[in-house]
Amino acid sequence: MIEIKDLHKSYKMGSNSLHVLKGINFKAEDGELVAIMGSSGSGKSTLLNILGMLDEADSGEYVLDGIPIKNLNETKAAKYRNKFLGFVFQSFNLINYKNAMENVSLPLYYQGMGRKERNEKAMKYLEQVGLKQWATHLPNELSGGQKQRVAIARAMAAEPKLLLADEPTGALDSTTSYEVMDLIQKINDAGNTILVVTHEEDIAHMCKRIIHLKDGVIVEDKKVKQVRAADYVQQG
C-alpha cells in the first residue's frame, strides 16, 4: 500500500536549515493499522504531511498503491488527496457553519458527486459512526468525541485508500479517546489501511504496529498485540 524509500526533508529557518527527516524507509501493507510515535520535533507530523501530500519531500520515493507520488502541483495534489486520502485532525477541523451531514459530504462535493447522492452517502457514514440522529446539528452543538466521529465519517466518505489520523485523540479525554479508537479499529477491521500519529502509549498499543521516530529516523518498528479499545468502552 505505502512504500517509502530514503525520505529526506529539511526546513529553512532563516540562515540555517533544520533537517527534520533523515532518510525514512518503511512499507505498510493493505489493511495495516500503524501508529507513528515520537516526541515533538521527532518529525512524525512532517512525515504524515508528506504522506498526506500536504508537503513534499526534498528527496526520496513515495509510492502509494503503486502510484509514484512526485512532482505534484497544487491541483494534482488536491485531486490525489481527494481520491486516495482521508484526513482526521487533532482539532477536528469541521467547517463550523455546515452541519454534520454537510461536513461529511464535503469531500464528495469536491469529487463532483451530485447533492442527493452525496447526502445519502454522508448519512450512511454518519450512521456507521453512530451519529445519524445528529446529522443536522452544527459542530458547536456536538461534543468533542462526536466531532471527531463526524470527522472520521468525513474522512471515510470519499472511500480513501489510506486514512491518516494526526493525533486523533489529542483533544479528547480518555473515555472518548477509546471510543474514537474503537471506531478506528472497526474501520481497520473492515480492511482499511490507517496511519495514526500519536504520542500516547495506550493509543499506540491499540494499533497493530508501532513505528518510533526519533530525530528524523525510525528507531524502532515492531508489530504489537492489538489492545481492543472496545474492552474499555463497554464497561463504562
Next chain:
Amino acid sequence: MKFLFDRNTWQEIYGSIRKNKVRTIITVIGVTWGIFIYIALSGAAKGMDNGFEEAFETVAINSMFAWAQNTSMPYAGFKTGRPIQLKLGDVQVLKNRIPEIETIAPRNVRGFFGTPQANISRGGTTGNYTVYGDFPDFTKISTKKIYDNGRFLNDEDIEQARKVCVIGERTQKELFEKGENPIGGYIRIDKVYFQVVGVHKFVPGGGFEGDGDIFIPFTTYRKLYNTGDDVMWFSIAAFNDADVIQVEKDVKAVLKNIHKVHPDDERAFGSFNLGEIFNRIIGFSKGITFLSLIVGIATILAGVIGIGNILLISVKERTKELGVRRALGATPREVRNQIIMESVVLTLIAGIIGIILGALVLAGIDGATQDIDFPYNNPTVPIPLVLAALAIMVILGTLIGLIPAQRAVSIKPIDALREE
C-alpha cells in the same frame, strides 16, 4: 464555466455568505447605495430631460425671434435714438444672405407691446383678445395643433387677404355655444366679419401665447390695422445642423445693414434665442446625467472595494477552513472560483437591491410630479444602461474578488491547517 451552472457551487456560496449575515448586509450596503444613487439621480435627470423636451415639443428647437428697437449710436447721418421699423421686404434679404435660415415668419400682433387687444364679438357676446397677423410658415416654427375639421391659415388666405381666422379654445368657449361647431361660423374682429376656419389647441410652455389667441392672415391684418409693410418681429428657424447663435448674430448684422444702423450698435435690434436657451437646459440635464454617472460609478467602486476588503478579512478568518477544504480535495481553482463567486454574488445582490430601490424612488418621483406645473416627465433609466451597470458590477466584483481569491490560494494547505 460549468461550475456556474452547478447547483452545488451555489450551495457552497450561499453557505459561506449566510454564515455571517450582519457582515454580509453591511458589506452589501455600500454597493447598494452606489447603484441606488446612480439609478435615482440619472433617472431623475432623465425625467427633467423628458420634461423639457415635452415643453419644447411644439417649438422648433433651433429657432429665435428678432425685433427692432431704437438705435443707440449715430450712423450714416442719422441721429441716435432713431426708432427702427422692420419691413416685410427684410425677409427676402435675410433669406438670401443667410443660407442657414430655413423659415422666416414675419408677425404682427394686437394686444402686446403697447397695442390694445382687438375687440371681438359674436352676437351679443364681446371680449378682448390678442390677434396675430401670420403667415402659414409660422406653423413650421411653432406647431399649432388644430382641432378636427379645422385648418390653419394657408397661402391662398394670404394671397387673397381672406377674412378668415383661427381662434383659441377659450375664444371658442366664450363666443360659441356648447356643442356648436365654430368652423364656418363668423365672428367680428374690430367690427370686421371673419370666418372661423380652425380652433387651435393651446399648449403651455411656448412663450407668451395664450389659449384665447386669434390668428388671421398677415395680409388681412395689415389691411385691417393699416400697418403696410411693417413687421413687429420675425420668428426665424434655422436648419437643424446650423449654429443658432451664429445665425442670430448674422440676422442682426444683416438687419443693421438693411436699416442703416451702426454695426456695433447692440441696442437697435433685440433677439431671443430659443435654441440657445434650449441648449443650455439640455446641457444642464446632460450635466446632471453625467454627474450622476460619475457619482454613481465612484460610489459603486467604493462599495466594490469595500466588498473586496471584507472578503480579504473573511479569507484571513477562513484560512483554516480553506485549508481543510484543500486537504479534502478542493483544487486551488475551486477555492479561487468560490471566493470570486462570493464577491460577484454579493456585488450582484447589492446591485439588484439598489436598482429596485432606485426604481421605487423613481416611481415615487413620477407619481409626485404627475400634476405639478414643472417640466418633468417619466423619470426612467434605459434598460440597456441598467444592464450595463449590472455587467460592470459583475466585472468589478470579479476583479476585486481576484485579490482575496489569490490570497486564499497563495497560502499552502499545510500552513492553513496549522493556523489556530
